[in-house]
Amino acid sequence: MKNDIILAGVGGQGILSIATVIGSAALEQGLYLKQAEVHGMSQRGGDVQSNLRLGTEPIHSDLIPKGGADLIVSLEPMEALRYLPYLSKDGWVITNTTPLVNIPDYPQMDAVMAELNSLPRVVALDVDAIAKDLGSPRGANMVLLGAMASVLHILDAEKLREGIRRIFSRKGDAVVESNIKAFDAGLAFSQNRK
Amino acid sequence: MADKNLLLGDEALALGALHAGLSGVYAYPGTPSTEITEYIQLHPLARERNVHRDWSCNEKTAMEGALGMSYAGKRALVCFKHVGLNVCADPFMGSAMTGANGGLVIASCDDPSMHSSQNEQDSRFYGAFAMMPVFEPSSQQETYEMAREAFDYSEKRGIPVLMRLTTRMSHSRAVVESGADIREQNQLHYPANPRQWVTLPVNARVRNRQLIKDYQTFEADAAVSRFNFLKEGPDKSMGIIACGIAYNYLMENFPDGCPYPVLKVSQYPFPRELAVKLSGMVKTLLVLEEGQPLVEDRLKGVFPTGITVHGRLDNSVPRDGELTPDAVRAALGLPALPEYPASQVVAPRPPALCQGCGHRDFFTALNNVLKDYEGARVFGDIGCYTLGWMPPFRSLHTCVEMGASVTMALGSAYSGTYPAVAVIGDSTFTHSGMTGLLDAVNGKADVTVCISDNLTTGMTGGQDSAGTGRLEAICEGLGVEPEHIRTIVPLPKNYPDMEKVIREEIEYHGVSVIISRRECIQTLKRHAKK
Numbered sequence: 001m002k003n004d005i006i007l008a009g010v011g012g013q014g015i016l017s018i019a020t021v022i023g024s025a026a027l028e029q030g031l032y033l034k035q036a037e038v039h040g041m042s043q044r045g046g047d048v049q050s051n052l053r054l055g056t057e058p059i060h061s062d063l064i065p066k067g068g069a070d071l072i073v074s075l076e077p078m079e080a081l082r083y084l085p086y087l088s089k090d091g092w093v094i095t096n097t098t099p100l101v102n103i104p105d106y107p108q109m110d111a112v113m114a115e116l117n118s119l120p121r122v123v124a125l126d127v128d129a130i131a132k133d134l135g136s137p138r139g140a141n142m143v144l145l146g147a148m149a150s151v152l153h154i155l156d157a158e159k160l161r162e163g164i165r166r167i168f169s170r171k172g173d174a175v176v177e178s179n180i181k182a183f184d185a186g187l188a189f190s191q192n193r194k
Numbered sequence: 195m196a197d198k199n200l201l202l203g204d205e206a207l208a209l210g211a212l213h214a215g216l217s218g219v220y221a222y223p224g225t226p227s228t229e230i231t232e233y234i235q236l237h238p239l240a241r242e243r244n245v246h247r248d249w250s251c252n253e254k255t256a257m258e259g260a261l262g263m264s265y266a267g268k269r270a271l272v273c274f275k276h277v278g279l280n281v282c283a284d285p286f287m288g289s290a291m292t293g294a295n296g297g298l299v300i301a302s303c304d305d306p307s308m309h310s311s312q313n314e315q316d317s318r319f320y321g322a323f324a325m326m327p328v329f330e331p332s333s334q335q336e337t338y339e340m341a342r343e344a345f346d347y348s349e350k351r352g353i354p355v356l357m358r359l360t361t362r363m364s365h366s367r368a369v370v371e372s373g374a375d376i377r378e379q380n381q382l383h384y385p386a387n388p389r390q391w392v393t394l395p396v397n398a399r400v401r402n403r404q405l406i407k408d409y410q411t412f413e414a415d416a417a418v419s420r421f422n423f424l425k426e427g428p429d430k431s432m433g434i435i436a437c438g439i440a441y442n443y444l445m446e447n448f449p450d451g452c453p454y455p456v457l458k459v460s461q462y463p464f465p466r467e468l469a470v471k472l473s474g475m476v477k478t479l480l481v482l483e484e485g486q487p488l489v490e491d492r493l494k495g496v497f498p499t500g501i502t503v504h505g506r507l508d509n510s511v512p513r514d515g516e517l518t519p520d521a522v523r524a525a526l527g528l529p530a531l532p533e534y535p536a537s538q539v540v541a542p543r544p545p546a547l548c549q550g551c552g553h554r555d556f557f558t559a560l561n562n563v564l565k566d567y568e569g570a571r572v573f574g575d576i577g578c579y580t581l582g583w584m585p586p587f588r589s590l591h592t593c594v595e596m597g598a599s600v601t602m603a604l605g606s607a608y609s610g611t612y613p614a615v616a617v618i619g620d621s622t623f624t625h626s627g628m629t630g631l632l633d634a635v636n637g638k639a640d641v642t643v644c645i646s647d648n649l650t651t652g653m654t655g656g657q658d659s660a661g662t663g664r665l666e667a668i669c670e671g672l673g674v675e676p677e678h679i680r681t682i683v684p685l686p687k688n689y690p691d692m693e694k695v696i697r698e699e700i701e702y703h704g705v706s707v708i709i710s711r712r713e714c715i716q717t718l719k720r721h722a723k724k
Contacts, residue, residue: 010543023200027369033200036366038309039225039655044578046545051366061446062366062439065519067531081537089532102546107539115539 002055003154004064006083009075010100011038011048017141017167018073019050025155025163026054036062045102047079054154073148075141076100077112077124093122094148094190096140098129123147123190130185139182146186157187201370203363204229206334207301208271209370210341212239214297215377217268218246220256222625223654224275225310226364227303231273232657243379249651251660252596252625253278257285257300264289264298264354265391267383269345276304276317281596281626283320289354290324291393291401295385297345298354303364306485306516310653312576312595314514316485321356321462325409328462329421330358330438334368336460340421351415352387353408360484362516363439413463421460424468426475429453433476435469437489440482443522464489466496473497480525481505484517546581552712553579555684556646557587559692560615563700564589571611575599575627577619578653579646590617597626603641604634613700616643621651624661628668631707635673640703642696646684648714656717669707678706685712 005022009015019035026033036051051064066085072093074080080095087093095116099109116122127143142164149157161180168176201209208230211219221231234240235247246263250256253274260270272282279286279302289298302317321328329344331337337359344355389397416422434452436444437459444452457472459465473479479501481490490505497503504510504525511517511525523530547554557579564570574580574590575598583590592602599616600623607614618627623645634641645665651657661668669679680699682692692710699706713721 011545023367027198027200032369034366034368035200036362037202039229039365044545044548044581044653045543047543059368060442060444061519062362062368062442063518065446065523065531067533068519078540079543082540084534084537087534089534103541103543105541107541111539115537 001154002053002057002059003071003152004069005052005054005071005073006064006069006086007050007052007073008079008083009048010079010102011045013075013100014141015048015050015075018145019052021145021160021163021167022052022054022155024166025159028162029155029159031056031154032059034059034062047082049083056154071148071151073144075127075144077116078107081112081115091121092151093119094144094151095122095124096127096144097124098126123193125186125189127186130189131182134178134181134185136178136182139179142179142182143186146183147190149183149187150190196371197373198369198371200367201334201338202229202365202367203331203334203337203359204303204365205233206338206370207341207357207359208233208237209372210338211271211299211345212237212245213373213376214342214345215269215379216245216271217296217379218260218263219271219273220246220250220260221273222250222253222256222278223651223657224278224303225654226305226359226361227273227275227278227301228654228657229364230271230301249658249660253282254285257282257289260298261285261289261292264294264296265292265385267296268380269297271299271301273301274303275311276302276315277311277313277595278302279317279320286320287324288393290326290405291398292391293352293387293401294348294354295352295383296380297348299341299344299348299357300354301357301359303359303361304485305361307361309361312593314485316488317356317358318462318485318488321358322488325405326354326356327351327412327416328356328358330460330462331363331421332438332441332458332460334363334366334370336421337363338370338372340460351408351412353412358438360439360516409463413465416461416463417465417467419461422465422468423458424472425452425456425458427453427455430455430476431478433457433472433479435459435472435479435481435489437483439484440517440522443517443519444482444526446519447523447526447528459489464492469493473501477501479503480510482511482517482522482525544584546584547578548715550715551578552648552684552710552714553582553646555686555689556644556692556710557582557589559684559689560617560644560696561587561589562689563693563696564613564615567613567700569611570613570615571606572615572617573599573603573606575616575618575622577622579617579619582617596622597630600627600630600641600643601633603643604630604637604639607639607641608637612640614641615700616641618643618645619652620645620647620649620661620665621659623665624659624668628672631669631674631705632672634705639705642699642706642708644708644710647709647711649711650714650717652714652716656714656720665709674705674707678702678704679709680706681709681711683712684710
C-alpha cells in the first residue's frame with residue numbers, strides 16, 4: 001500500500017509542521033517514507049509544496065509523478081488547484097478555504113471555489129475559523145491534518161494523535177491538547193462531509 | 195547500535211561525516227547545501243568532540259581551511275552550493291595536486307531547474323576537470339554510507355573526494371539507519387610526501403603525472419565499487435545507464451522491476467568498462483543523468499558497432515531542468531498516466547521580500563532619489579535583496595554572482611555611467627565585496643556602494659554574517675573616507691533622512707558607502723521567541 005501526498009501552501013504558512021507529524025507517525029509505524037521539501041528563495045512568500053510519499057514497500061522517487069497523488073492537502077485554496085495535474089483520478093483534495101492574498105492578480109474567490117467544487121472528491125473547510133473557534137488560532141495546520149486523516153488510509157488517526165503528542169510534548173500539555181482538539185475538529189468535519 | 199531517523203539528504207551526509215571521525219566542517223551557506231553544516235552545528239557529537247563548525251567568510255576560505263586540516267592529518271568536510279565551487283575553484287583544483295592527507299570530502303550541492311540559483315551547472319564536470327573521484331548517491335541511506343566511505347577512500351588513495359548532491363537529494367527526507375560504527379577522530383600527523391604540498395613547477399610536474407596515473411586507478415575502483423552495478427534484464431532492445439538520483443526515477447516507472455539491463459552509477463570516474471559490457475548486450479542506450487549530459491557526451495561515438503545513445507543531447511530527455519519521474523517515463527516510451535488538466539484559474543505567486551523587511555524600505559528610498567537621475571544604473575548582488583528586481587520596486591539592473599555589484603559598478607562608472615550604484619548585502623559584502631571596494635578606493639572611482647545590512651545571511655535562513663558590527667571599520671580600513679561612510683536605518687518614518695543621505699553621496703564624486711542597517715525580520719522574530 002502507498003499514499004502519495006502533495007502538501008501545498010504559501011511560504012511561511014508552515015506546511016512542514018503537517019509533514020513533521022505525519023513523518024513521526026510513519027517512522028513509528030515502520031513505514032517507508034520520502035519527503036521532498038522546498039528551501040531557499042521560494043520560501044519568501046511564494047508558492048511552496050512538499051511531496052510526501054508513504055508506503056509499505058520501498059519508495060524509489062522523491063517526486064510524485066503527474067496523475068499519481070492520492071491527496072493534495074493545501075493550506076490555501078488557489079494553491080490546491082496549482083497541483084491538479086499531479087492528482088490521481090481517484091485522488092482527494094483537502095483544502096483550507098481562507099485565501100492568502102499577497103499578489104495583485106489573485107483570482108476571484110468564486111472562480112477558485114467553483115473549480116474546487118467541480119472536483120469529484122474534495123473536502124474544503126475554513127481551518128483558520130475552526131481553529132479560532134476552538135481558541136487556538138495557531139492550530140489551523142492541525143485542523144487540516146485532521147481533515148486529511150479520514151482519507152489517509154496508510155496511517156490511522158490514533159497514530160497521528162500520537163505523532164502530535166511526540167512533536168509538541170516539549171511545549172507542554174496545554175499545547176499538545178489544543179493541537180489534538182484542532183486535529184479532532186478537522187477529522188470530524190471531513191467525516192461528516194465525505 | 196543502529197539508529198533510525200528521518201533525515202534530509204544533507205543531514206545524512208553530515209551524520210555520515212560525523213560518524214567517520216570528522217574534525218571540521220568548513221562552509222558558506224547556500225541553497226541546497228546549508229543544512230549539512232547546520233546539522234553538524236547542532237549535533238551533540240560535534241560539541242563533544244569540538245568539531246570545527248563556524249561558518250567561513252566564503253567558499254574559498256572554507257576550502258583552504260579544510261585543506262589545512264587535511265594537511266594536518268585530520269578529516270575535513272567542505273560544503274557549498276554548486277556555484278560555490280566556482281568561488282573556490284582555485285584551491286579545489288590545487289587540492290587535487292596536493293592530494294589529501296587526512297580524509298577530505300568536498301560536498302557540492304547542485305540545483306538543476308534553478309529553484310534557488312543563477313545557473314544549473316553540474317559539479318561532476320569539476321571532478322573530471324580536476325581528476326578527482328566523484329560520489330553521487332542515489333538515496334538518503336546511500337548518502338550516509340557514501341559520506342562515511344568517502345573519507346576512507348580519500349585517505350586510501352590520497353585524494354580529495356567530491357560528493358555531488360542535487361536539490362532533490364539534499365532536501366528530501368527518508369528513513370536512514372546509522373551509527374552502527376562511530377569512528378574516532380584522527381590524530382595530528384603530517385603528509386608522508388611533503389613535496390607534493392608545495393606546488394612549485396618542479397614538484398607539480400611530478401605530481402601531475404602521478405595524478406594522471408592515479409585517475410586510472412580511480413576508474414578501476416569505480417568499476418568494482420558496490421555503489422555501481424550492472425543489472426541484467428530480459429528485454430535487450432535497450433540498455434539504460436542511470437546516474438545518481440536518476441536511478442530512482444527509472445525504478446519508479448517499473449514497480450515490478452526494470453525489464454531492460456541497467457547500469458547504475460554513483461561513483462566516478464565513469465566506469466567505461468561496465469558501459470562497454472552493457473553495450474555488448476543491447477542495440478541502443480538511454481542515458482539518464484541529473485544535470486548536464488556528462489556521461490552521454492562521453493559515450494557518443496565511442497562504441498564501434500553503431501549503437502545509438504539517447505539522452506539529453508537528442509532531447510529524449512529534456513535538455514535542461516531537473517529530472518522528474520514524468521520526464522523519465524516519456525524517455526522510456528511509456529504512456530503518461532491519466533491526469534487532470536492544469537487549472538486556468540491559478541495565478542503565479544513568485545517569492546517576494548517579507549512585509550516589514552528593511553530591504554523594502556531601502557529600495558523605496560533609493561527609487562525616490564534615483565528617479566531624478568535619468569542615467570542611473572543599480573548593480574545588484576546575490577541575496578534576498580535580489581528580489582528588489584521584482585515589482586513593485588524594479589530597482590536593480592544586474593545580478594550575476596557574489597560580489598559583482600561593487601566591481602561591475604566600477605567598470606560601468608569608468609565607462610561613463612552616472613550614478614553607478616551597487617547594492618550588496620552584509621554577508622555578500624564580506625564574502626566577495628571587500629576586495630572590489632579596495633579596487634574602487636585605489637581607482638578613486640565615482641561609485642555609491644550601498645550595503646543593505648540585516649545582520650545575518652538572510653536568504654539561506656539566518657546564519658551568522660562574518661562582518662556583523664564591524665562594517666564601518668572594515669570600509670574605513672579599506673580606505674573609504676570616514677565622512678563618506680554613512681549609516682541609515684531603513685524605516686518608513688526615516689525616508690526623508692535616508693533620501694537626503696543617498697542624494698548627498700550620489701552627488702559626491704568619489705567612493706561612498708551607505709550602510710542601511712536593520713535586523714532581518716525573520717531572525718528578529720526568532721530572537722524575540724527565545
